Amino acid sequence: MSTDTTATGTTTRVSGGPQDLRDIELDVTGMTCASCANRIQRKLNKLDGVTANVNYATEKAKVSYPADITPEQLVETVEQAGYGATLPAPPRSTDARHPAEGDPATDAASPEDAHLASMRQRLIVSAVLSVPVVVLAMVPPLQFTYWQWLSLTLAAPVIVWGAYPFHRAAWTNLKHGATTMDTLISMGTLAAFGWSLYALFFGTAGVPGMTHAFEFTVHPGQDGASNIYLEAGVAITTFLLGGRYFEAKSRRTAGAALRALFDMGAKDATVLRDGREELVPIESLSVGDEFVVRPGETVATDGVVVSGSSAVDASMLTGESVPVDVTESDAVTGATVNVGGRLVVRATRVGSDTQLSRMAKMVEDAQSGKADIQRLADRISGVFVPIVLVIALATLITWLVIGGGVNAAFTAAVAVLIIACPCALGLATPMALLVGTGRGAQLGILIKGPEVLESTRTVDTMVLDKTGTVTTGTMTLDDVVPAAGEDAARVLHLAGSLEHASEHPIARAIAAAAQQKSDLAEVSGFENVAGRGVRGSVAVDGASVQVVAGRPALLTDAGLTIPSDLDTAFDEAQRRGATAVVVGWDGAARGVLVVADAIKPTSAEAISHLRDLGLMPVLLTGDNETVARTVADEVGIDEVIAGVLPEDKVDVIRRLQKGGKVVAMVGDGVNDAAALAQADLGLAMGTGTDAAIEAADITLVRGDLRVAADAIRLSRRTLRTIKTNLFWAFAYNVAAIPLAALGMLNPMIAGAAMAFSSVFVVANSLRLRGFAPLTPSAEQQEHRDDQ
Structure with a gap:
């Protein structure tokens, strides 16, 4: 595998298959729901040799494409689907994300901030105009002569301008023969507005002194031309704008952990050249350069101490609160902080090869992937909208056939369109995954992909390598x-x-x-x-x-x-x-x-935690039975498999799996890599070899076995959160659509409930930010005590 750096960013070429493939990540704009992501993904996957994964929550598309397709063609394909896409920016620093000082990007608001500001302005204006319309419709005593015309004056900007993003998205998709959740919203609000205009100008709703009561349900037999639905149109628009705004804001909050990883890196480095100290931008560092790290400064990149001794605080990177003493020949990691004496360090890894960048890349990959449970939700979302349109049409026809009246038929059909919008369904998995993996990164737990979460649910056996895992x-x-x-x-x-x-x-x-x-x-x-x-x-x-x-x-x-x-x-x-x-x-x-x-002082406690999670610990080692049994007895492991050659560890994992066990393994060496890959769930110590880390599903940045228990707990809790979100989204739609079709929901109430369901999913996912490890560091415990 090799890496190409071009004007369009960094792409990775993977060789060995039928053809060379390159990977790229596009920033996608214009998506408003999970159906949009599905549409873009289908369009990209129709290109020969292209495999795309579009994530609505992160607004990114990860694409593998052959050499005969250019990145520009991928962007064009996304645009043909009615959306926008931008290529990754060229690498400019250690993490390829820090703009250089003086860059105009640092002086202007980011596109995300500008989008949020636009959404906030649209929401505020719509809310201010909507409140009088809703109050007048809900409180009959306030309905003065010609109140309906004031309502029209206030409602028109909200339904036309405030709801414009929904109308634009619906029209864009309609031109491509597709329907999305925006189709439901646009049709519902425009239907309410159009019928109100008809009733005001051609019916009896515009006569002086007209009043009507606000009802939670519809009543058969009423004259449809005497009722207006302006309050439903403006309320739906405002509720949904509010829901979309808070979704977008929460997504930015949820991704704060990943952004914090990128922001931890140093911006400059003091390099020794010809015996002089020279301050240079971090992107100028090369492997072999020697740089100075003074007390209180951040280590610029991964390297080896050439001279000096000090203590290094790696808590922001590993979660370990105790500073590590380093001296000549000791390795140091970029983004850690020198808290002691002056160090001279020789750079060994720079740019995307550093541990910090690799950590951030693993977190990004996990957040962009899709678990099986999410693919199920995507498939449902893809066929949901056409089904809802059919149900709404059937509702309208049924009410008219049974003599319910135009008013009842129209109200029930609009309520079906609004209540059915499955935004919560599309957010259920990616939001929980975004927050859970971000929290894991803060604690030194790197989850490689979303499918890992589903593996942790069924694991019942934890195989532990002895050397470097249970022992030092x-x-x-x-x-x-x-x-x-x-x-x-x-x-x-x-x-x-x-x-x-x-x-x-x-x-x-x-x-x-x-x-x-x-x-x-x-x-x-x-x-x-x-x-x-x-x-x-x-x-x-x-x-x-x-x-x-x-x-x-x-x-x-x-x-x-x-x-x-x-x-x-x-x-x-x-x-x-x-x-x-x-x-x-x-x-x-x-x-x-x-x-x-020596046995790690935390190993016995870690084994106890694993048992509490329902896992059976097994010690696997190449050492003799006597040594293995001594270690096992000291940490509380009953099952010991000793005298195993490195190449036979895979066979041990397979034998356990054939015996009906769902096996997780923790290891750290090159000889563990194959066994980690064979296990149902592989956990690699971050202090171990690159081969072990690459083969594992979860990387534990710290060399503390207790973090393995925290990794299992966090994964299981994230999966529970996803299931809770999906249950809410499914149950909400299954229960609400029949109520709306039966005329038991006013469209305005339906819009509020639909918006609330999305906010609930986001809020439930954000609870993962409060996940606490079983053994918090001293600083975490002190912070908890203060609270």
Whole structure:
């Protein structure tokens, strides 16, 4: 796969199939409902080799297209469908979204802001004009002579100008032989307005002194030419404008988490060039450049510390509240904040390759995709409007045939058109997905696609890789057992000084622990005995001590005796799966150092949380049974599968699946990638390898296993929210259409109820922003206590 950067933005070429495909994301304008998104999607998919996914909530179209089709042709296709589309802007910075300083885009309102301002103006004017019309129609005592003509004067601008977006969309689709939800709205309001004009100018509704009462239901037998429906037309328009405005505003609020990810990146970097510090725009950084990060500054891009030591606050990126200490050779991530000393960092990844950009891309992809449950809603929305038009026509004819009168027939038919508009149906899934994935990004949980949500519902088994997942993945000193009469600190100091000369992971663990206690001594005559240990001369208090550290056989060959208590300590360490190193000098062994892959302090709590979610934890490892069982017992796992080769992990997952289990797996290494892909749900530690992250469905940015439980909880809650939204939308339409057809709903009440259903779906989805992790950080807990 390769990436092309052109004047029209960044496209990704995916090779290996029948033909090369490129991916692009278009910003789509003019959509007013889910039916619009379906229409655009169908048009694009009719092009040879094109696969498109149009999302109404995010107003974007993700398109894969062959090389013989240009992006401009895709835009033209969208425009032919009656909508607008724009190509992505050229990349200008690390995240390809920050305009450079002085860019006119920074001085003008964004298109989204301008659209919201226009909608707000239309809503306010329509509301001000509508209130007197509705009040006069609902309160007969206020109906003075010629009140109906004042109502017409006030209502005409609302129905013509205020509802213009609905009329324009309906006409655009009509020209292409399509019907959408706007068709229902436009037909309903224009029918109410047209009938009122007929009644006023050609019927008896315009005579002086005419009054009529406001009714929630229709009454058969009334003279249709004596009634006007101006209050229904203006109220429907105002309610729907309000619903659309608050939908648009809420969508922007829901996407705040993703925008916050993009905004976290630094705008400038202080680069070292020819020994001088030079401030340059972030987009000028290249791999290999060295840049300075002072205390309080944001790390410009991913890199490795060249000099200096400090603490880095990664809470905005990972959700982890405790700053991480970094020194030379340690990796740092762009968008984290330096809270300590001065650092010089060498850039290793820039632009779209940085962790921040990759995180944001994963969130965008998840928000733009569609789950099976959403595809069902889209299919229903696609056929819903024609069915409603048939029902409305049938309602009109039925009322006339049974002698209900023109007034009753017309009122019931208009109510059907208005109440049936399934805007809530189109918003149900994408709104919940937008908010849920955004909240996940804030907590360090990156959900790769919407279908992942449906997987979490049925998962009953959680397979956990041991190294790097349940354990830290690095060897650390676990215990120091001194011989009788020996000082543990002296044993560690001499062993650590000797082992400091070795590069072996066990030696590094001992040396690091000793270095934390005291400065290490100088070593001379160092010798590494392959597979057995090390020996050398350690300078202590002006004297030289010959120290041997390693397996018991090495010390025995060197003439050192091993006391029985140290033999027992060595055997006990081996029995529980740890690595034991015997240390001796001056003719005898002086202590045993126990080194092990330390269990993460949060792993036991995480396992408890997984059990609470109804999941059975299984420990999967290539280590021997003894080591695996020791770790499992400490964290509370009953099921252990040990001694598994990396290539056999996939077979273990398949065997569990054949046994009827729905399997999730958490891993972090290259050897876990295939198993993560095979599992029904794969979760990768963000501290792991790129291969594991690419194969997984969910990425846990922090290396904390507790976040896996939060990921399952958030996914399940998002799915529950989607189902609640869909139930409301379906139940609302199923219950309301018959009521309207039976004449039990005034069109104005129907319009208010329809608008409320969309607002309800949006508000219900926004509740996901309050999702709290099981184990909040100290800052989150303090904030919660303040509230």
